[in-house]
Amino acid sequence: MKNKVFDASEPVGGNEVLKFGPVDNARSVLDQIIQDGARRMLQAALENEVEAFLERHSNKVDEEGRRQVVRNGYLPSRELVTGAGTLEIQQPRVRDRSPEADDRVRFSSSILPPYLRRSKAIDELIPWLYLKGISTGDFSEALQSLTGAPVDSVSASTIVRLKEAWTKEYETWSSRDLSEKRYAYIWADGIHVNVRLEDQENQRQCLLVLMGATAEGEKELIAVRDGYRESESSWTELLSDLKSRGLKVDPQLAIGDGALGFWAAVRKVFSKIREQRCWFHKSGNILNKLPKSAQPRAKEALHEIWMAETRENAYKAFDRFGEMYKAKYPQAWECLPKDKEELLAFYDFPAEHWKHLRTTNPIESTFSTIRLRHRKTKGSGTRQASLVMMFKLAEAAAKKWRRLDGH
Template sequence: MIQTAIDSEVEGFSERHSRHVDERARRLMVKNGSLPARDILTGAGAVVIKQGRVRDKSSDAGDRMCFTPSVLSAYLRRTDKIEELLPWPYLKGVSIDDFAEALQSLLGENAMGLSANVVVRLKEKWEEEYGTWNRRDLSDKKYVYVWADGIHAKVRLADAANKEQCMLVLMGAKADGKKELIAGNAGYRESEQSWSELLLSLKQRGLREAPKIAVGDGALGFWAALRKVFPDTAEQRCSVHKTANVLNKMPKSVQPKAKGDLHEIWQAETRADAM
């Protein structure tokens, strides 16, 4: 995402100064390779970023312009809020103005310098990548376990109708133990219809075999949808959510010990050990 934003800014800067020419009508502002790559630590892990180099060939050094992307300061090595931005395009209903607001949550006031053209390029790129991923073929997939949850992004939604929306997420584990993200759609956590649309899309994308076991919070609308779309899949409550629900009913003074006892119960090898 950061790389796409930088590339878009380079293109926009170059286009804005396309009329900056010499006496022979040759462009003075030209792209000239890339600066050395550097690692940026984000909330999603370390990513390698390469900034395109833009060169001003004006003969007068005092008139030369220098390009610095607003999304990447010269010595930036860490950005903490990128994960807060990732769900925004799919939860908000993207418009150019909305993206500018979303980028400010990540980049601060520097994001004000992003032109409309840059935002449009980012929007098109993200929509294309998400659409391709969300339509990928699943005909060769077999999931033993799936985990379902609704994740609320830490962003401010201006539309009251969207405030209850979240990202419906389905993770899966195959027989070899490898986990992967299966689907992620905007929807309502307690809505059977929202979860039905997500599960039916898996069949439409070729998933033939129902998962063996589904795990999730008891309050999800996921369960009603699962029983209709994949009726043979066994159901299991998420131990993390269940533990939190039980602890919420207890005095805070006993919660630490109770939490340890609950962990011993659900981690026990046999029912007898759990008792």
């Protein structure tokens, strides 16, 4: 039997086939079907919830045996913004006809509380959009693009409450107990950001960030703190705070830029730790001291050092670099031998971990996220807001952090 082709608005049954026409129209029809299905399911759930409530109170009757708790039509229709679009819902109303007010029971829907206007999925989108740098005024348009239906604008008070909740999260996280933590490796770095609402002197802020990898290979954010990147005292405060909260076992290796005040601090606080200089920062420092014409070949020569399969081969590549650049570019060369052993410390650890230990890239990937957001928003309003934002962005980025190879 030949298939019959119907318009999308006709009911379907048997071997009938829907013909939607152009792809955009098909998508529109599909969205409408999904939205209507979601509305019907929610409406049915509300009806069932009311029926169950009425059944629980069916023994509540008057002297003539009539039920006291009964259906009483519907509340005015309301709109609910969901991931399937904006749904228009009619919520059943319940009435208790008991003469005594103290004896009456009230029905309150657990599915659709009185003041709920957005589903949890949409509420979870709001902080995500804010983290991505969407301004409060653009939330409505962004949510409409995601749900396919008009959405009331998100009030400034919603964002204020969001920031307050995040601040409490950050404060709780910053004082958490660390006595059960054991970190094999830690990465340290700092990032400078703009602060819009501070006075001129305080409009540049440095966020100190410490990240770790456990013995099981899991990478974790350890600390985010206000301070000075090159300051020994700033890093000492950060590391000492970790010890005071129970981090008693020294990590095996610390990775960071040679210019950090972190190194003097970590030697005091974790005296047994080994040091690994970041090859990304070191290479940048060396290349900046060379003419541009010499940089591509020098970059390859540096790469041959830290990508060598053995320490012995790395030493040979190190010497070759000296032969090529020591005489002609002494300033560039001098950057390298002073940190020779600290640049090659990673060779004393499992080979599958080397690519994680040569650089501070695990932190840099998170820094790129916060730089992007700050470019969009021209910085956070206050220093505290920057700290909290860094914490939340790193928390979001952590979901994509790779475990150490071999775990």
